[in-house]
Amino acid sequence: MLLEMMGTRRLIYAGCLSDLRQREGSKQMATSNPARAQTAGSTQGAPPECKWFSFHHSPNIEAEVMNSDPTVIKVINGEKLWAMTSKTCVEFYMTEPSSETNDGKINFAYFGKGSDTVVDKSGIYLTAVQISLDVDADRDGVVEKNNPHKASWTWGPDGQGAVLLVNCDKDSLLSRKVDADDNLLLSKTDLLDMSKMVLRVHGPEKLPTGYHLMVYVTPTDAQSIGVFHLHNKVYTHVLGRQKLFYRARYTGTRELEFFVEGLRFPDVDFNGLVSIKASLLENQAEGIPETPIFTDVVTFRISPLVLTPNTLDPIEVFVCSVKENYLFLKLIKTLVEESECKMQVCFEYVNRGDRWMQDEMEFGYIHAPHQCFPVVLDSPRDGGLKEFPLRQLLGPDFGYVTKLAMSEKVSSLDSFGNLEVSPPVTVGDKSYPLGRILIGSSFPTTSGRRMIKVIRDFLSAQRVQSPIELYTDWLLVGHVDEFMTFVPAPDRKGFRLLLASPGICFRILAEKKHEGHGDVTMFQGLKTERWTITKVLSTDAVVRENHYAQHCIDWNRDILKRELGLTEDDIIDIPALFRMQDGRATAFFPNMVNMIVLKKNLGIPKPYGPVIKVTCCLEDYVIDQLKPLELTCTFIDDVVSYHKQLGEVHCGTNVRRKPFAFKWWQMAEP
Structure with a gap:
């Protein structure tokens, strides 16, 4: 199961306890958004005689039981058993990014009415990946890590949100037009006119099969910005105009640098605001569209003239x-x-x-x-x-x-x-x-x-x-x-x-x-x-x-x-x-x-x-x-x-x- 971590926020897996009734050692891939979620117990999915449950987890996981009467907790052979009702929930989350795939594990045991016999067991492996799309949101010239205001834009001396320049100069003598009019980077000095954007990733060396990273823009915003990325020692145009998405290469803990240029000034049909998103996508099965399991957003305002x-x-x-x-x-x-x-x-x-x-x-x-x-x-x-x-x-x-x-x-x-x-x-x-x-x-x-x-x-x-x-x-x-x-x-x-x-x-x-x-x-x-x-x-x-x-x-x-x-x-x-x-x-x-x-x-x-x-x-x-x-x-x-x-x-x-x-x-x- 794959979890995404963003900044210092803790991530919780949500699912029915009955859905986790799998034999010990099985692996299930899933995900969650970075918000508190609940895992609900259901007597309908568990064996009819299951009235109690216990669980154990690895050190990089924390868990909390909800909607279970704490006055009727039992301890048998040193193990704490919780009463299970249709409203019982267990929240659990990983406290840090994974160093390798499936390095988080939680096991459940289900007990009958007498609470002395294990009726069934289930287990789940977890992988946490930390993703952050970052810009200079505090406007000090440095791309900071995970600014909480990076997705919006506000004016004023205490305002937040990144600034973008229209790349309307000409840095290369080889070009006959302004830099923004093509998808080429003919001079590295052109990068100085662009705003830096960093995709920070912290997790195992490889993503499990069926998961990948994507950076993308809307068709409307694609007409106003261009994005370049250093790949194989070449700065390649990856977003803008007809390019709406870029599948970013995931190679474990690293930072991917992007450079963003504005293509046009604010005008009667354009307020100057543009956004770029990065998502962790899951491909569940062939023929089924990919679904985002986490999305991070940054917003720029293009500088006025x-x-x-x-x-x-x-x-x-x-x-x-x-x-x-x-x-x-x-x-x-x-x-x-x-x-x-x-x-x-x-x-x-x-x-x-x-x-x-x-x-x-x-x-x-x-x-x-x-x-x-x-x-x-x-x-x-x-x-x-x-x-x-x-x-x-x-x-x-x-x-x-x-x-x-x-x-x-x-x-x-x-x-x-x-x-x-x-x-x-x-x-x-x-x-x-x-x-x-x-x-x-x-x-x-x-x-x-x-x-x-x-x-x-x-x-x-x-x-x-x-x-x-x-x-x-x-x-x-x-x-x-x-x-x-x-x-x-x-x-x-x-x-x-x-x-x-x-x-x-x-x-x-x-x-x-x-x-x-x-x-x-x-x-x-x-x-x-x-x-x-x-x-x-x-x-x-x-x-x-x-x-x-x-x-x-x-x-x-x-x-x-x-x-x-x-x-x-x-x-x-x-x-x-x-x-x-x-x-x-x-x-x-x-x-x-x-x-x-x-x-x-x-x-x-x-x-x-x-x-x-x-x-x-x-x-x-x-x-x-x-x-x-x-x-x-x-x-x-x-x-x-x-x-x-x-x-x-x-x-x-x-x-x-x-x-x-x-x-x-x-x-x-x-």
Whole structure:
């Protein structure tokens, strides 16, 4: 009889005493689950004259008699006899795994009414096998033994349950796609991206005939995970996709190592939870299906893609080289060097004239206790940069993911200048330690442009950065970075929200006119229409259009205050003006909120505002507002290379940043 042992729990064999009426020396194979069970006596199965019984067992077995009157116990020749009724039960279990097959034994003797004659005997041999499927359920980077919480998954600092990474990088130069897209292990370094799983077995050298171990997954979970196992010095793909089960080799006391990879991120149709089971199976007879006699379960949650806000330290800046931006690149390079980070230039033979690095991709990362690496989220826009993330970034410990538009029509709102992330915030009693995603959309009562559903669903499914939809369809390009950004701050919440403000710009210009500078022009040194301060303030179309723009920004201001828990003291207004084009707004002069943030260094579009004495009054205002935050402002000329193309500094650059120090699995359940 085969018993399974799990951890330190004791195992009990359950069966009728009458079923055990076999002659001494016979062997019966059976099993039990690791729970208390009872062996019931039955006078129907025993000889009619049997009213008493006794039993003996080997030292590695413990037994207990239940539902037998202890006041009528007899002792004959030093042997204890128990009265047997139809409700009498004997529980017995092995206290440790077997060192060899059938090393546990229990014998029963049945006595007649007079209790002085043995009427019948039965005996049973027992074999105990300890099985435990183990993972890093306590999230300390080490696979512990038999964690009691390994079958479930909970959030929070005291949460339990293992973490799995989507194997979306490419560790081998021999591969042309992400590691998760095939069933091959082309590089051992790929194992570092996987979560370790151990099948621990403790028992005799061989299992009795008719028993074997199996590791398996459901057909649904098989589409989300892959499992590799070292066999004959080769890592073999044993589970995942079309492989639903693997018959594990049993060779006595040992540990079988498995490595588990995630195949896809959480999404609208997938909550990120997957389970793997290991069972000890019994084959009773040919033609009869195998039955599990014990099953152990482990559960993983696949890491979400975590996106990064401006306030995290930069690692690497990405920018395109195009015909008109040599001086722009030179200024960005200086800013990057001052910020002590790296810079990668994408040249024209790669970018094919597409300069909008921000629109093409968004940087984030995935994180498990044993591994963390960056991941680029590729947008569905099909510009000249469409091959850059896949061909230039995907590599060892640098992941890639994209979402295809399928039947949806892609618009400008699907570019990732329309995707930003707030710093960590607390709203009421709700904490967002990884910030919140911000995307632009249409006005709630209209049928205007909106980011496609497949991206919105994907971002929401990550759960850890609950997205907020803002109103951006009033803008011609329609991106959130056209009217807002975040900068670090040494006080309060650790950041400030900068919002474009036509109202502040009008106020500054009105003050300068009142001071006698109404004839000072904007755009000095540029070949463009002559605009004096007085002309700007007195042109009805400019005033009317910017009142509209201010209303749209104020609508978003209220949403941001409510959804991010901000007050007016957390917001700084940055002067801006807009002009209408084809019914939507574009920047009248280079839009200063569309900046690059590198620690305390800001690369701000040079506004070419009115120069009063020797400095631009708009630049002076921004410097004065940001100086208390210890931020350094560098104004970058982007008029020809970006502004006239309906973009600015932020649109033309992108930044990979350090991950949050906070671990996503320590969040309260989102």
